[in-house]
């Protein structure tokens with residue numbers, strides 16, 4: 001995908017998480033504003049700690065997930081299990097390179113962040 005080729009990790013994170021919001025049908029104004037808020041906070045954070053660039057995608061995904069849980073509910077819902085009402089989680093949990101969405105119930109990787 002072209003979007004992962006962005007040199008700016010903040011723009012990459014924004015593009016990947018926006019893709020997942022759109023592909024799961026929840027990219028409304030509220031979700032996008034959660035994303036924008038996270039992106040601006042993480043941009044500041046990255047200025048303080050440039051070595052964190054590999055962590056940004058996973059952290060932005062978790063920020064948006066946390067924000068949606070408080071407002072709209074669980075996101076993203078598991079697509080690996082039948083009749084799933086549980087959410088996927090970002091691995092590695094505290095941020096790291098190549099973050100993925102995993103189902104903790106089935107113990108499977110469902111998609112990379114940005115690949116839902």
Ligand SMILES: [Zn+2]
Pocket residue numbers: 078079080081084086103104105106
């Ligand atoms: Zn599942």
